Amino acid sequence: MAHATLNRRALITGRVLSTDRVITPPGCEIASILVQARPERLTEVEAEITALPGCEIHGRDIRGKLVVVTEAPDAGSLGTLLNTIQSLRDVYSAALVFHAIET
Numbered sequence: 001m002a003h004a005t006l007n008r009r010a011l012i013t014g015r016v017l018s019t020d021r022v023i024t025p026p027g028c029e030i031a032s033i034l035v036q037a038r039p040e041r042l043t044e045v046e047a048e049i050t051a052l053p054g055c056e057i058h059g060r061d062i063r064g065k066l067v068v069v070t071e072a073p074d075a076g077s078l079g080t081l082l083n084t085i086q087s088l089r090d091v092y093s094a095a096l097v098f099h100a101i102e103t
Helices: 008-013 039-050 075-086
Strands: 028-037 055-061 065-072 091-102
Touching: 028 039, 028 075, 039 055, 039 065, 065 075, 075 091
Parallel strands: none
Antiparallel strands: 028 065, 028 091, 055 065
C-alpha cells in the first residue's frame, strides 16, 4: 500500500500516514494533580489514591487538599487516571496542574 503524501489536505482529511508508520514516543507521562476532598475523609481518600497504579501523595493539607504525583505510560492512561480520581466518592475535584513527557 502506498503512503499518502503529507500535505494540508491529507492531514485534514485523515489520510496522512498508514498505521505502520506511527511511532510511539519513548518515555512516559508525568503529572501533578491537585485534589480537593472532604477533610473528615482525607485519610480514606489518600489510601484510595495511593492504591492506584503510579500514584504518590507528595503534599497533604488538613483542610482536604492533596498533591498527587503520578506516572502513566501515555496521555490516555493519564486521562483515565484523572477521571478515576475525580470519581472517588469523597473527592470534590481533581485538577491537572502540571504535565510533562519524560523521554
